[in-house]
Amino acid sequence: MRKLPELSHRHADHRSYPPGVAYMDGQYLPMHEAKLSVLDYGFLHSDATYDVAHVWEGAFFRLEDHLNRFFRGMDALHMSVPYGKAQVTEILHNCVALSGLRQAYVEFICTRGTSPDFSRDPRQAENRFIAFAIPFGSVASEEQMQHGLHMAVTDVQRIPPGSVDPTVKNYHWLDMVKGLYAAYGRGADTALLVDGNGNISEGPGFNVFAIKDGAAATPDTSVLLGVTRQTVFDICAQMGVPCSARNLAVEDLKKADEVFVTSTAGGVMPVTRIDGQPVGTGRTGPLFNRILAAYWQLHDSGEHRDPVMYPEPAGK
């Protein structure tokens, strides 16, 4: 008879996690305590939807749009949480306020959850809500914001809408990760995926825009309908710049005057090289710079701004 190892009573995790505050199971927790059962189908089947809003200088930006998409996603996946939009809003505000972060990345998630007997029937599971606020992060570094991203257009096909609805924000990213490794192998910073017809689709966490002869365009199918993407439509409309959602061939992108990507994680970010070749002049372009400035100016206007109710007065 051999000696078995001891069973531990509590899991001890010695890894480091970013600062921030999470909410789950009715509790507000430091990030390093925010843990999900490994049996949750949000993990074991990636059966989950989520959204990410950002807080900039102490205020949420377009939170209502993120909440609407999140609740639509839950409906589409036959999921529900015991909170309405007002309660989720309060939880998100609390996470940010408790974290003290004035620039934050705020993710909220609904997973299929678990059933006590590990039933395979998703209807038997109790769905689970999780939210967390951590420091704001960006797809592009400061240096990349200055000089632009180098993007590789890969032949990896974005998971098609016939398999998974891309407008329901989801965690199915193995195609994105495959694209990233292919891009790194070619010396690029990030990757773009294609759709089933070889047209451009989206990249890991962002939509892409091409500007040609003063008009902007972005793919319309097999992509997430990003909130930052929508903000660019709004900005272009205000500026009188034509902006359309349509099929874009890889060549449309490579021959564009300017290219940029959009994400809640970073806003609007320039792409100055594609597959080793310069886009236009190879420097951030004039229309991109106007859209960038307008994007951050919008954060100061009241329209999309939802100030976090911190316990201390602002500025302290």
Added chain:
Amino acid sequence: MRKLPELSHRHADHRSYPPGVAYMDGQYLPMHEAKLSVLDYGFLHSDATYDVAHVWEGAFFRLEDHLNRFFRGMDALHMSVPYGKAQVTEILHNCVALSGLRQAYVEFICTRGTSPDFSRDPRQAENRFIAFAIPFGSVASEEQMQHGLHMAVTDVQRIPPGSVDPTVKNYHWLDMVKGLYAAYGRGADTALLVDGNGNISEGPGFNVFAIKDGAAATPDTSVLLGVTRQTVFDICAQMGVPCSARNLAVEDLKKADEVFVTSTAGGVMPVTRIDGQPVGTGRTGPLFNRILAAYWQLHDSGEHRDPVMYPEPAGK
């Protein structure tokens, strides 16, 4: 100034989980303590691979095949764990032995893991290994084993190989879940998905076989190369039953004499109705019954059997 909720120090989770034992971060833990950071990219990007082996009457079945697939999957995803096959084998044996389960479902997982600053670059993440043993479960209930499953052939497309390699076992299941809800809506027990050409693919956790005129066939592309699927090939070869992997149209399945599905979670399981219509006679067929008997007899032979080293003598 408003009052904020209190921050809890430790997460308390009041849900019920199945019995069993998990291993992670160097510790053996009761299932209800096996928790993953919500920041792990295995969750947030479903960036993970895994395998499931089963223990039947105190012994693993074809564990080597599951381990080989798991290590191949990690290579394909640029992941690694600080354990070789011998150490993973020991961990799995320990989980089962500590659980005391003589019939077990044993899952082992490698996730992309986390990086302390939440970097978006998968190369910066420290990969994480998790294993657990819980009571054996099956795709089919006892009643369904007797009378057969009712399967709906959905128009949901299985995530194609151009997006995600189906031979690297993964958690991208939103297409499967969509198929399941469609199947439930039509009064069926489970769902089958199709590939990009409309041929049949696989279902939630199983491969499918059609028997026509004494010969068996199963799809060859856009499917996981299941270990139980391989066992059926082996059994058919032994029996002198022709068995091929090839494209199968939906009609091939509907006009088959017998249909069955294969999964580590349950073995070989009969399908007697498809979209409300009987398969063949509408009862479990003679060739299926022979394959079923052979499948369980194989568990008694030494060839694929790897007895768990329980602390107590067997039979006690």
